[in-house]
Amino acid sequence: MSARDDFLASIRRSLGVKGNEAIRRQIVTERLERAPRGIVPARGQVSGEERIALFKTMAEASLATVTEVASPTEVPQSIALFLRNHNLPATLRMGDDPRLAAMPWTETTLEIAHGPSEGTDLNAVTHAFGGVAETGTVALVSGHENPSTLNFLPDNHIVVVSAKDIASDYESVWNRVRFAYGKGSMPRTVNWITGPSRSGDIEQTLLLGAHGPRRLHIVVVRD
Amino acid sequence: MTVHTTSPQFKQNATRALGDAQLQKALGNVKQGFIDKRQKAAEALPEFEALRDSARDIKNHTLEHLDLYLEAYEEKVTASGGHVHFARNAEDAREIILGICREAGAKTVTKGKSMISEEIGINHHLEAHGIRPVETDLGEYIIQLRNEMPSHIIAPAVHLNATQVEQDFRRVHRHLDAKRDLSEPVQLLTEARSVLRERFLAADVGITGANFLVAETGTSIIVTNEGNGDLTQILPKTHIVLASIEKLVPTLEDVSQLLRVLARSATGQELSVYTTFSTGPRRSGDADGPENYHVVILDNGRSSMLGTSFEEMLRCIRCGACMNHCPVYHAVGGHAYGWVYPGPMGAVLTPSLIGVDKAGHLPNASTFCGRCESVCPVRIPLPKLMRHWREREFERHLTPATVRSGLNLWGFFAKRPALYRLATRAAMGAMGLAGRRHGRFAWLPMAKGWTKHRDFPAPQGETFQARWQRERKDKTA
Numbered sequence: 001m002s003a004r005d006d007f008l009a010s011i012r013r014s015l016g017v018k019g020n021e022a023i024r025r026q027i028v029t030e031r032l033e034r035a036p037r038g039i040v041p042a043r044g045q046v047s048g049e050e051r052i053a054l055f056k057t058m059a060e061a062s063l064a065t066v067t068e069v070a071s072p073t074e075v076p077q078s079i080a081l082f083l084r085n086h087n088l089p090a091t092l093r094m095g096d097d098p099r100l101a102a103m104p105w106t107e108t109t110l111e112i113a114h115g116p117s118e119g120t121d122l123n124a125v126t127h128a129f130g131g132v133a134e135t136g137t138v139a140l141v142s143g144h145e146n147p148s149t150l151n152f153l154p155d156n157h158i159v160v161v162s163a164k165d166i167a168s169d170y171e172s173v174w175n176r177v178r179f180a181y182g183k184g185s186m187p188r189t190v191n192w193i194t195g196p197s198r199s200g201d202i203e204q205t206l207l208l209g210a211h212g213p214r215r216l217h218i219v220v221v222r223d
Numbered sequence: 224m225t226v227h228t229t230s231p232q233f234k235q236n237a238t239r240a241l242g243d244a245q246l247q248k249a250l251g252n253v254k255q256g257f258i259d260k261r262q263k264a265a266e267a268l269p270e271f272e273a274l275r276d277s278a279r280d281i282k283n284h285t286l287e288h289l290d291l292y293l294e295a296y297e298e299k300v301t302a303s304g305g306h307v308h309f310a311r312n313a314e315d316a317r318e319i320i321l322g323i324c325r326e327a328g329a330k331t332v333t334k335g336k337s338m339i340s341e342e343i344g345i346n347h348h349l350e351a352h353g354i355r356p357v358e359t360d361l362g363e364y365i366i367q368l369r370n371e372m373p374s375h376i377i378a379p380a381v382h383l384n385a386t387q388v389e390q391d392f393r394r395v396h397r398h399l400d401a402k403r404d405l406s407e408p409v410q411l412l413t414e415a416r417s418v419l420r421e422r423f424l425a426a427d428v429g430i431t432g433a434n435f436l437v438a439e440t441g442t443s444i445i446v447t448n449e450g451n452g453d454l455t456q457i458l459p460k461t462h463i464v465l466a467s468i469e470k471l472v473p474t475l476e477d478v479s480q481l482l483r484v485l486a487r488s489a490t491g492q493e494l495s496v497y498t499t500f501s502t503g504p505r506r507s508g509d510a511d512g513p514e515n516y517h518v519v520i521l522d523n524g525r526s527s528m529l530g531t532s533f534e535e536m537l538r539c540i541r542c543g544a545c546m547n548h549c550p551v552y553h554a555v556g557g558h559a560y561g562w563v564y565p566g567p568m569g570a571v572l573t574p575s576l577i578g579v580d581k582a583g584h585l586p587n588a589s590t591f592c593g594r595c596e597s598v599c600p601v602r603i604p605l606p607k608l609m610r611h612w613r614e615r616e617f618e619r620h621l622t623p624a625t626v627r628s629g630l631n632l633w634g635f636f637a638k639r640p641a642l643y644r645l646a647t648r649a650a651m652g653a654m655g656l657a658g659r660r661h662g663r664f665a666w667l668p669m670a671k672g673w674t675k676h677r678d679f680p681a682p683q684g685e686t687f688q689a690r691w692q693r694e695r696k697d698k699t700a
């Protein structure tokens with residue numbers, strides 16, 4: 001018996017099953033296929049302005065900062081201003097997301113670098129796949145468009161999210177992931193991020209910037 | 224069993240803990256911090272109680288079909304380019320992990336927080352074979368420097384004060400200026416951040432635990448606040464996920480239900496800062512991420528809990544709420560429990576994993592106040608399961624002396640007025656709660672309920688006993 005067979009056999013012995021029972025197999029297949037929703041809190045079930053306002057409130061409660069711009073063309077100026085206001089250097093690293101690439105970065109004095117981070121960048125921007133109003137969470141997917149290292153290595157992480165991609169709940173984000181990648185498939189990494197990095201490990205005192213970014217700044221694009 | 228246990232000496236451990244002024248001060252942080260935050264978070268979500276039911280049901284459903292969900296999960300991981308390894312026990316798991324590390328030519332391995340890695344004693348095993356494991360969760364890093372075990376499942380260094388951490392950093396970070404100021408916690412954090420940043424970038428393999436595994440997609444999930452787990456898994460060439468069988472859930476919808484109760488129960492956050500879903504290795508065209516993705520699934524005694532009354536313990540999502548609300552934990556801290564898992568969940572799980580002969584005292588380390596059950600997000604009847612252990616101990620015909628020592632332990636708590644008062648107060652609160660909701664708390668009143676069951680263990684029914692006997696035979700066969 002291989003370790004694997006032995007492993008499964010001992011589970012089956014305890015459960016008192018053989019593993020070939022048609023009913024059990026059918027129950028499992030159906031659940032995986034249908035992926036029924038459980039209880040979805042009413043809190044997020046709002047739309048339009050109300051949903052964006054909830055997203056903002058919840059993100060701020062997680063100690064992120066949020067700003068809104070009317071269109072993608074305003075994003076570079078808004079980010080430049082954020083960095084200036086916090087006395088941060090005018091540098092910014094990003095992947096090759098086409099939505100970011102189409103923005104007028106040359107209208108700012110920002111020094112732009114491309115590609116994944118090697119651990120020395122102060123500032124990075126990534127474009128979110130979506131947001132969740134229920135908890136003020138942004139959802140990011142891995143890829144060359146938005147390398148995952150940009151979400152964790154820089155001191156200041158700026159996330160751009162389109163207002164139309166801010167969903168009520170996690171379940172709606174999963175539906176979009178399934179639509180984009182196929183049912184049962186996932187990008188290598190999906191990151192849900194709710195606020196900047198923190199630790200409470202020293203005397204239960206909340207300290208920001210443990211290993212990940214000290215600041216999380218979200219730019220909501222209304223257009 | 225590999226990690227050294229002092230569970231048999233629970234009483235001595237507890238006595239020492241009660242007399243340790245530094246520890247008592249640190250434990251004050253548990254009482255103050257966690258309880259209020261959880262309560263506020265629970266109150267802020269009207270659906271919280273219904274979500275707890277939902278979480279319980281999802282876990283029950285998965286456990287009943289665990290063999291099939293494991294097969295489905297394995298298929299998906301393989302399809303996404305990853306590898307699943309099945310480890311029957313700690314030794315299997317250590318050998319598999321060592322093998323992967325050797326194949327990767329690893330010199331250093333970074334580690335995200337994983338209770339299972341403590342359970343299998345992987346750090347010592349890697350060290351013994353010339354590979355350096357580096358804990359990266361701040362609390363785990365601190366206790367690794369001190370060569371200690373975690374004293375709490377989500378706050379491993381909760382037993383320490385900042386001045387102790389400062390002393391450890393000065394002792395170990397010798398390359399830094401001896402005159403530097405470390406008087407503020409934030410200075411300690413900044414120092415750990417920069418020391419560990421170099422380790423992250425240099426590591427050859429990253430080992431993380433998993434809060435959940437999703438059968439639908441072959442995904443492993445880690446939940447952290449620091450971001451250390453992510454740096455552990457995206458920077459090195461090889462990512463190893465170490466998870467036990469009960470981490471499995473069917474779908475992304477199911478895990479979303481569980482995530483809604485996990486952080487709220489643990490730290491009172493709406494959601495932890497980083498919830499990361501990983502599926503397979505780096506894809507073609509990806510700019511970063513691990514090239515190899517391995518999942519080691521550990522049994523280590525858990526499968527024999529299935530089909531018994533202890534199956535309910537396998538619902539545990541390791542939120543720590545039961546210990547945060549436990550008057551015994553508040554009084555003696557986590558190390559007194561003597562093994563990896565402390566508090567009420569440890570008192571039930573530890574005898575299952577290392578044997579009731581070694582951990583038989585732990586189920587007695589309870590005032591039966593019922594607070595743990597009243598806050599458990601997956602509604603594990605912890606007091607009932609502790610009682611079952613005592614009954615089993617009785618039925619296994621352990622010596623009268625051992626049984627008496629259980630009573631001694633009760634006396635030990637009862638004789639300490641402060642602890643007793645605390646426990647009684649907690650019992651009142653829990654009875655009120657339980658009474659309102661379930662209308663049953665016959666077992667809650669402290670001394671009476673306890674001594675009654677101590678003297679006359681209720682029979683557990685033929686099936687359970689028969690199954691236990693059969694499994695014992697299967698194992699020895």
Ligand code: SF4
Nearest residue numbers: 539540542543545599
């Ligand atoms: S037993 Fe319940 S309360 Fe305790 S850690 Fe597990 S899930 Fe949390």
